Amino acid sequence: MFPSSNEPLTGATNVAPVGRGGWIGRLPRLRLGEVLGVAPFIIFAVMFLVLPPFYLFGLAFTDKAGQFTLQNIVDLGQPLIVSAFWISILISAASALIGAVVGLFIALAVIRGNLPGWIRAVVTTFSGVASNFAGIPLAFAFISTVGRLGILTILLRTVFHIDIYRSGFNLFTFSGLTLIYCYFQIPLTILLITPAIDGLKREWSEAAETLGAKPWQFWTYVGIPVLWPNLLGTLSLLFANAFGAVATAYALTGTSINIITLQLYAQIRGDALQNPGLGAAIALAMVAIAAFANVIYLIVRTRAERWLK
């Protein structure tokens, strides 16, 4: 029943007919070994990565009686869901953009800013940790810091007489969620963009300087165009990363902020929308949006690569 857990072992013992077969078994044996080596991966991928979304696609076009319908897709247009998608897209785009720009600057500072060597090691290690520090505990950390009773909130109010909640900030809305998501988006950018910045040869900036280029000219005509494909890839990855996030928002707000993952969570949990087909339609639309972000990246990257040649 669970080929992905059993087959590597049983398959492996089957592939080993060393003493038997002779010249007849030679070629097929090789093939069989390869097939049995790759098969568990393929079966796993089909069962747990490919089929589930496709099954939901089918569900999205099925009504409660099992007939084909477009009603679920039409229902995506109701205001609650449209606004949830819209807020999700805004938060994901904002945190991806801020994360990518800030991450780029930090990576540039660390790699090309002549900072002491230990800083790079520390930043790399910390980025590895912080990019994986997400979900529930991340929400807790920010509640402790800039929640209504957070240490920083109270410090600013008592010492500097600045009430951040009076001045429009709220951890439990768009601005707060974007601020929190940056905590893993920025380190992720640093990890993704560092190899590309290492690839910018020092000779290029020296050559540009010799030819009389100012630093900003080097960056606008050489640096950024070279980094561009990588930056875009990072952006689409960050977007998908934030777009699918559930736990942080859930821990932060229960379900009071209306983002699409929380809508879908409530639907799966307790049929909150009272229509499983609509849940499937939401899932379908989420995959479409995340995939769209990546398609844009692929198109721009192929164009950028052609231009770079």
Add this chain to the structure above:
Amino acid sequence: MRRGKPWAWLVFVLGALYFMLPLVATIQFALSIRRGTYSLDAFTNVLYDAHFQESFVYSFIIGLCAIVVGVLIVAPAAYFVRLRLPRLRPIIEFLTLLPLVIPAIVLVFGYIRLYNTSSFINLTGSALGTDILLTFAYVALALPYMYRAVDTGLRTIDVQTLTEAANILGANTPTILFKVIFPNIIVALLSGAFLTLAIVIGEFTIASLLNRPAFGVYMQNVGANRAYEPAALAIISFIFTWVAMGMIQLLARFAPKTAPS
């Protein structure tokens, strides 16, 4: 002598502030459970909580299972792709990238619909079945990282020569995999393992929708009911993540390199 450019220092210091402030504030918050004095009570409350221990052990075990399954699925595939089936590489790499594009909540929604009690493969019907489903879900979550770690490991050794040498000595494919290839990429395998653990240990969405008593679900529960203990949990999780990532860096120093250069 590297003195550092002023703008670089400015960017670094601002970045450090943004990343350090929440950590410092969370520690301070966790320590101030008693009015007017610092104490470790929030930490001891959490650590001695039976639910903490149970859920942590549960998630840890599921994580270990996900690592074993992940290695057994990914390593042979990566090995054969590198050795004999390079034409499959684009397909395999595309599949490993899917978890980065398809949100986890969509995947688990699909699992619940596809492997429920009325389906051909019933996994959600029993606790054991759901645990197995959760394990596979975590394998899927960690797949991009596990594949990349293993593939990088295979790149640093000379797969072709090792395989031929073992073949001449009469080893069959499983022997080659388990006694020659795996020991040589053990550092990469362990990196993938620690990364998997870091991703999986506090995972909330999938565990909660599958109704399993995982650590992430426990943390969410504490967050909804307590004031200071969540801060302690955040610090504990951060330390755990740090240890897992630190192990990867430590291991990287021992990586054997036999690839022809």
